[in-house]
Amino acid sequence: MDGDAAVEPALDSFSLTFPLPYRVASIIVLAVWGWGLNLHFLHVRRIDVPSLIRYPGRTSTAQLPHHGSTYRLATVLSIATGLSMATFWLFTRRDPQRVIDWDWLPMTNLLVLAVLFAIPLHSLSVSHTGRRRALQTLKRVSIGGLAEPKDGKFGDILLADVLTSYAKVLGDLYVCLCMFLTRNGSATARPDRGCGGTVVVPLLMAVPSAIRLRQCLIEFLRVRSAPYKESVGWGGQHLANAAKYSTAFPVLVLAALLRNRENAGAGIYRAWVGACVVNSLYSFYWDVAKDWDLTLFSSNRQRNSPDHPFGLRRRLLLHKPAVYYAVIVLDLVLRCAPWMIKLSPRFDHITDFESSLFVVEFLEVFRRWVWIFFRVETEWVRTSPSSPDVDDILLGDFLGGSSSGGSSKYEDDDD
Numbered sequence: 001m002d003g004d005a006a007v008e009p010a011l012d013s014f015s016l017t018f019p020l021p022y023r024v025a026s027i028i029v030l031a032v033w034g035w036g037l038n039l040h041f042l043h044v045r046r047i048d049v050p051s052l053i054r055y056p057g058r059t060s061t062a063q064l065p066h067h068g069s070t071y072r073l074a075t076v077l078s079i080a081t082g083l084s085m086a087t088f089w090l091f092t093r094r095d096p097q098r099v100i101d102w103d104w105l106p107m108t109n110l111l112v113l114a115v116l117f118a119i120p121l122h123s124l125s126v127s128h129t130g131r132r133r134a135l136q137t138l139k140r141v142s143i144g145g146l147a148e149p150k151d152g153k154f155g156d157i158l159l160a161d162v163l164t165s166y167a168k169v170l171g172d173l174y175v176c177l178c179m180f181l182t183r184n185g186s187a188t189a190r191p192d193r194g195c196g197g198t199v200v201v202p203l204l205m206a207v208p209s210a211i212r213l214r215q216c217l218i219e220f221l222r223v224r225s226a227p228y229k230e231s232v233g234w235g236g237q238h239l240a241n242a243a244k245y246s247t248a249f250p251v252l253v254l255a256a257l258l259r260n261r262e263n264a265g266a267g268i269y270r271a272w273v274g275a276c277v278v279n280s281l282y283s284f285y286w287d288v289a290k291d292w293d294l295t296l297f298s299s300n301r302q303r304n305s306p307d308h309p310f311g312l313r314r315r316l317l318l319h320k321p322a323v324y325y326a327v328i329v330l331d332l333v334l335r336c337a338p339w340m341i342k343l344s345p346r347f348d349h350i351t352d353f354e355s356s357l358f359v360v361e362f363l364e365v366f367r368r369w370v371w372i373f374f375r376v377e378t379e380w381v382r383t384s385p386s387s388p389d390v391d392d393i394l395l396g397d398f399l400g401g402s403s404s405g406g407s408s409k410y411e412d413d414d415d
Contacts, residue, residue, distance in 0.1 A: 011190050014355040016094045019188035021106035021176045022085055023358050025113060027169050027365055029077045034369040036070035041373065043067055045317055047380045053155030054147075056133055077113055084109035103188040107180050110173075144214030154379055158372070160215055163208040164248075165368035168361045170208070171201045191354065202256045209248040216242035241290070244282050250275040276339040284332050292374045293381070296328065315381045318373060327370055334367040 018026075042049050043065065050057055050066055064072065088105050092098040118135065140147065141160050147153045163170075171193070178195035180187035185195075193201050216238045223235030254272035289297045296303060296311035308314045309321040316324065338360050341347045350356050 011096050011099065012354055013094075014353070014358075015188070015190065016092075016096065016099055017089070018358075019099060019103070019106060020172055020191050020354075021103070021110055021187050022081070022088070023361075024169055024173050024176060025081050025084075025106070025109055027166075027361060028113060029074065029081055030362075031166075031365060031369075032070065032074040032077055034365070035372075036067050036074055038369065038372050038376070039065075039067035039070055041318075042376055045377075047317065047377060049376055052376065052379055052383070053158060054150075054152030055155065073116070077116060080112050080116065081109055084112075099188050100186040103180060103186045107176065107187050110176070141211060144211040144218075146215045146218045157212075157215065158375065160208065160212045161375075162368055162372070164212060164245075165364050167205040167208050168357075168364070171205045172361075174201060174204050198256065198260070202252045206249055206252050209245045213242050213245040216245065237290070241286065244286050247275070247279040247282055251279050273339070273343065276336075280335045280339070284335050287331050287371065288328055291371070291378065293378045294324070294328070313381075317381065318377050324374075327374060330370065331367060334363055338364075 039049055049055075055066070063069075084105060088102060091105075092102050137147075137152065137155055137159060141156050141163070144160075145156070147156050172191070175191050175193055175195055176187045178200075179185045179189060179192055182195065185192075195201075220235040220238035220242070223233070223238065251272070254268055254275055257268050258272055285297055288294050294312050295305070295308070303311050309316075309324075311328075312321055312324050318324075338351075342351055351360070
C-alpha cells in the first residue's frame with residue numbers, strides 16, 4: 001500500500017480505450033471469477049470452504065456447486081460489462097470529446113453490476129438465502145463487525161482482509177462518482193484523484209484497514225473477557241495483528257503529503273519510505289507465519305524439523321512444497337515492488353501513467369487471490385482432524401509416504 005501517484009495531465013491513449021469506470025468494473029468482474037476459481041480448486045482438494053465461512057450449503061444434488069453458481073454470476077457480469085464496453089468503443093472511436101461525453105455508459109454499467117450483486121436472480125447466480133447471507137456479511141463487515149465463530153467469524157475475517165487489497169479500487173470508484181456528479185465533470189476524463197478534496201480518497205483507502213483493525217480489537221476484547229485458557233493466552237496476537245493494520249495509515253498520510261509538492265521535503269520522503277518498509281515487511285511476515293502457519297520465521301528447531309519441508313509445515317494439502325516456496329517469494333515481491341519502483345530514478349516515472357496504476361491495482365488483487373488459497377487451507381488444517389485419506393497426499397515423496405496428524409501448534413491461532 002503506497003497511495004496513488006500523480007499521472008499525466010492529458011487524457012492518455014490508455015484512458016481513451018479503457019477509461020477509469022471500466023477499469024473498476026473489470027477488476028470487480030475478475031474478482032468474482034477469481035473467487036470461483038478459489039472455490040473450485042479448494043473443492044477439488046476436498047476443502048469445504050462453505051462450511052468454513054458458514055455459508056448455506058446445497059440442499060439438493062441437482063443444484064450447482066458453489067463454484068458453479070459463482071462462475072454463472074461471473075459470466076453474467078462479464079457479458080454485461082463486455083456489451084457496455086463494445087458499445088462505448090463503437091460510439092466513441094477513441095475520440096477524446098466523445099469519450100468524455102459518453103461517460104454515462106460506463107457509469108450505467110457500474111450501476112448494473114451493483115444491481116446484479118444486490119438482487120437475487122435465481123436462474124443467473126446464487127440462491128436467495130445465499131445472497132441474503134452474503135449481503136448480511138458485507139453489511140456487518142463494512143462497519144468492522146465480527147461474527148462469533150459459530151456464526152461465520154472466519155468468513156468475516158476473510159472478506160475484510162480481501163477488502164484491504166481493494167483499497168485503491170475503492171478510491172477509484174469514489175473518483176468516478178465524484179467526477180460524474182461534478183458540474184461540467186466527466187467520469188471518463190483524466191482521473192482527478194483530488195476530486196472532493198485532497199483527503200477524501202486517502203481516507204476511503206484507509207477504511208478497509210480500519211475495519212480489520214477494529215475486528216482485531218473485538219477479538220482481543222473477547223479473549224480478555226473469556227475464561228483464561230492456556231491455548232488461547234491473553235490475546236496478544238490480536239493486538240499484534242491490529243498493529244499490523246495500523247501500519248497502513250502512515251503510508252497513506254505520508255503519500256498524501258508527498259502529492260502536495262509544495263510541502264513535500266526530504267524528511268517526508270524518507271518517512272514515507274520507512275513506513276512502506278515497515279508495512280510491507282510486517283505484512284509479509286504475518287502472511288507467512290500467522291495467516292499460513294508456515295515455520296519460515298519460527299525457531300531453528302521448528303524451521304528445520306524433519307517432519308516437514310524446510311520452513312513449511314506438516315500438513316500441505318494444496319500442492320508440492322516448491323509451490324509454497326514460490327508463493328512466499330511472490331508475496332514478498334508483490335508487497336514491496338509498487339513502492340520500491342519509485343525509489344529508482346530509472347523506473348520511478350512508470351508510476352506516473354494510468355496504465356501503470358491499473359497494473360499495480362491488478363497485481364495486488366492477484367496477490368490477494370493467491371493468498372486466499374493458502375489462508376483457507378490453513379484454516380482447514382486448524383479446524384479439521386487429520387485423516388490418512390486427505391492428509392499430506394502431496395508430501396509422500398518428502399516424508400516417505402507416512403502420514404500423521406497435524407500439530408496442535410496451528411489449532412489455536414485465529415487470525
